[in-house]
Amino acid sequence: MTELDLVFGGRVFCDLVMSGVAAPAVGAEVFADSFAVAPGGTATRAVAGARLGFRSALVGAVGPDMFGAAVRDALAAEAQLDLRWLREVPGAHTAVTVALTxxxxxxxxxxxxxxxxxxxxxxxxxxxxxxxxxxxxxxxPAWVGELRRAGTTVVGGVGWDETEVWDPAALDALAQVDAFVPNEDEATRYTRTPDAASALAELSRRTALVVVTRGARGAVATDSATGEHCEVLAPPVTAIDPTGAGDCFVAALCGARTVGWTLQTSVAFAVLAASESVQRLGGASSAPTAAHLAARIREGLEHDDLTSGDWGTVLEHLDATTKGAGA
Known part of the structure; x- marks a missing residue:
């Protein structure tokens, strides 16, 4: 037994999200349709994991400023999220991202x-x-290696490379993880391959489980340890804001693997969580709850519009989580 289901370590941001707008031309001004302030970066994954009923913790840092206070206040409202490892760094400025979507x-x-x-x-x-x-x-970090040696499954990710070098040497770190979840742009750029399938094959030589997300086209995955492979298409939805969709996917996938679901069911669950998040504004603020996903799955089963998976088992977990939260 473990005391925590999921731990998310990384950079924490305060997201200022403006939707319905593209980046303006130099010297121009544009106006957004909607605006939201929410925790971002690693905090989005932590919130998503907690809302899906997994005992989650966030390892990261903010500054002692109004942005850090906004992040802390929002995260403190998440019942299943442990903030004991979220540091406040004296004199530092909380990282801030303005997202135009x-x-x-x-x-x-x-x-x-x-x-x-x-x-x-x-x-x-x-x-x-x-x-x-x-x-x-x-x-x-060294503490992640210690967790892995103690039996923790370590899942790696990458973000956008602002240098646009996409140095393949970064992939050498995959020897230190059990799974890797990049999006298609990241996967193809780091591997110098033309598409998600080719990148998946290349990355599978480096670590056992690889899942490549493809946005509105779902995800592809291979587990070389079990021989499982799957392609999961995303359900058609009206997207409002894609911010945080990948984070919701990662959190749902990590949680699904901890309870032993098959690769197909795990990826289908993660795709569904991501597809629900894009229908609302913001990153962490748009992460679906267990109750929300349970209702969506029941609707999907009634209308036969879900990708194949063991949805009965998923519903048992989500219902137990919802019942426990209301107790």
Missing amino acids: DAADRSFVTYEQRATWLSDELDRPLPRVAACHVGIAEGI
Whole structure:
């Protein structure tokens, strides 16, 4: 038994999200249709995991400013989220991202200081953890390696490479993880391959489980340890804001693997969680709850519009989570 189901380590942002707008031309001004303030970055994954009923913790840092206070206040409202490993760094500025989004795409402007990056050491030790998600681009912290040696499943991710070098050497860190979940752009750029399927084949040589997300086209996955492979299409939805969809996918996938669901069911569950998140504004604020997903699954089963998977087992977990939250 573990004390925590999921731990998410990484950079924490305060997201200022403006939707229904594209980035303006130089010297121009544009107006958004909607606006939201929400925790972003790793915090989005942590919120998504907690809302789906998994005992989750966030490892990261904010500054002692109004943006950090806004992030902390929002995260404190999540019942299943443990914030004991969210540090406040004296004198630092909380990382801030302005996201300009429309139904199809998004652009970001970010300010951050290195002081709020993920630390290689923890102020206090973590308990036993089922799964941990962490970025690989800046190196994997020593405490993640300690978790893995103790039996934690470590899931790696990458973000956008602002240098646009996409150095394949970053993939050497995959030897230190059990699974890797990039999106299609990240996967193809790092592997120098033309599409998600080719990138999946290349990445599967480096770590056992690889899942490549493809936005509105769902995801493809291979588990070389079990021989499982699947392609899951996303259900058609009206997208309002794609911010945080990938984070919701990662959180749902990590949680699904901790309870032993098959690869097909795990990926289908993650795709569904992501597809529900894009229908609302914001990153963490749009993450679906267990009750929301349970209702969506029942609707999908009634109308036969869900990708194949063991949805009965998924519903048992979501219903138990919802019942426990209401107790």
